[in-house]
Amino acid sequence: STPSLLILPGDGIGPEVMAEVRRIIDWFGAKRGLPFDVSEDLVGGAAYDAHGTPLTDDTMALAQDADAVLLGAVGGPKYDVLDFSVKPERGLLRLRKEMDLFANLRPAQCFDALADFSSLKRDVVAGLDIMIVRELTSGVYFGEPRGIFEDGNERVGINTQRYTESEIERVARSAFDLAMKRDRKLCSMEKANVMESGVLWREVVTRVGAEYPDVELSHMYADAGAMQLTRWPKQFDVIVTDNLFGDLLSDLAAMLTGSLGMLPSASLGAPMSNGRPKALYEPVHGSAPDIAGQGKANPIACILSFAMALRYSFDQGAEASRLEAAVEHVLAEGHRTADLLGEEGRAPLSTSAMGDAILAALDAS
Ligand code: NAI
Ligand code: MG
Numbered sequence: 001s002t003p004s005l006l007i008l009p010g011d012g013i014g015p016e017v018m019a020e021v022r023r024i025i026d027w028f029g030a031k032r033g034l035p036f037d038v039s040e041d042l043v044g045g046a047a048y049d050a051h052g053t054p055l056t057d058d059t060m061a062l063a064q065d066a067d068a069v070l071l072g073a074v075g076g077p078k079y080d081v082l083d084f085s086v087k088p089e090r091g092l093l094r095l096r097k098e099m100d101l102f103a104n105l106r107p108a109q110c111f112d113a114l115a116d117f118s119s120l121k122r123d124v125v126a127g128l129d130i131m132i133v134r135e136l137t138s139g140v141y142f143g144e145p146r147g148i149f150e151d152g153n154e155r156v157g158i159n160t161q162r163y164t165e166s167e168i169e170r171v172a173r174s175a176f177d178l179a180m181k182r183d184r185k186l187c188s189m190e191k192a193n194v195m196e197s198g199v200l201w202r203e204v205v206t207r208v209g210a211e212y213p214d215v216e217l218s219h220m221y222a223d224a225g226a227m228q229l230t231r232w233p234k235q236f237d238v239i240v241t242d243n244l245f246g247d248l249l250s251d252l253a254a255m256l257t258g259s260l261g262m263l264p265s266a267s268l269g270a271p272m273s274n275g276r277p278k279a280l281y282e283p284v285h286g287s288a289p290d291i292a293g294q295g296k297a298n299p300i301a302c303i304l305s306f307a308m309a310l311r312y313s314f315d316q317g318a319e320a321s322r323l324e325a326a327v328e329h330v331l332a333e334g335h336r337t338a339d340l341l342g343e344e345g346r347a348p349l350s351t352s353a354m355g356d357a358i359l360a361a362l363d364a365s
Helices: 014-032 043-051 056-064 090-099 114-115 163-180 194-207 222-229 243-257 300-312 317-332 351-363
Strands: 004-010 037-040 068-073 101-108 129-135 143-151 154-160 185-190 218-219 237-243 266-271 277-283
Touching: 004 014, 004 043, 004 056, 014 068, 014 300, 014 317, 014 351, 056 090, 068 090, 068 300, 068 351, 101 163, 101 243, 101 300, 129 163, 129 243, 163 185, 163 194, 163 237, 163 300, 185 222, 185 243, 185 266, 194 218, 218 222, 222 237, 222 243, 237 243, 243 277, 266 300, 277 300, 300 317, 300 351, 317 351
Parallel strands: 004 037, 004 068, 068 277, 129 237, 185 218, 185 237
Antiparallel strands: 101 129, 101 266, 143 154, 266 277
């Protein structure tokens, strides 16, 4: 049956970049025989304006039933005064929590044409394509006990790094499944040298790895991993790590590639009855109120998020590569939205002109 896709454009530049993604989705339906059953709904401030809540129960139910959810961005200054319980971000948090999205995928992909945007040398990053899988729902951000306690005559701040075997196992399985759809190389990062949770992490990942004989598994201490990521990131394909290390390493990896307007992401949960993982795809950037409504936003992060959906939810790796190649092609031709121009004096492309260029490249593919 036709796969279903729930689209939640959200606020600010969300609807602007999502409009370009809609055209690309339609293109795959018309030209590649790949139709999607698309529905669209409100999230964030837009949902608050219409319903007084950043995510209605009806929208939540649609998200649970969809084969994949694609989200733009939420938030904006207009909503900063709202009570925390109805803030736009709460809509996104509810989606992540109720869909139990425990694996956060952050690719670091560097298109050759943008390699000079990187903080590293061109040859270190040009053509880079790696994926960091960060455990998102457990670890030191959630472990109990936590708090600031009295301890004799001073206070002590406590967080607990805590991972159960099943929490490690499920994120490891997501990472191995991804590696199977990529270059079949997985590096697990922890600090088993000083942390008990790291010892268990390494043991469980190794055990799950026995089920994936085609994936080459390696282990690295996370601090050494940070060094290797900046020294020679192309040695990696997929990296799996815990919540805290993943927070740091994915931000570090993002800066290998440059602009916020280029970065997609995905959050995956457990497999549904059809075998597909629960999945939410979204650009890393926010609603960019400073440029919203002006047709200036770069739609590529959101378009690449859809490419991730093609590859990781719909088993359409070749079509995902087709879309990524179209993006690469327009960048190589010199097409740039304002965020990709820096100090250059030339006129930038608008959001929809960038969409036009990518569609033209798809037509020529
Ligand atoms: P932001 O990512 O919205 O913007 C940061 C800077 O990057 C701005 O100068 C913006 O113009 C630029 N930028 C971002 N995306 C761009 C794109 N596609 N094309 C061109 N330029 C782009 O982060 P900021 O300013 O910290 O937050 C703005 C609002 O977005 C806040 O309400 C925040 O809470 C929300 N936010 C939402 C996220 C989400 O929906 N997942 C994530 C981050 C922030
Ligand atoms: Mg972070």
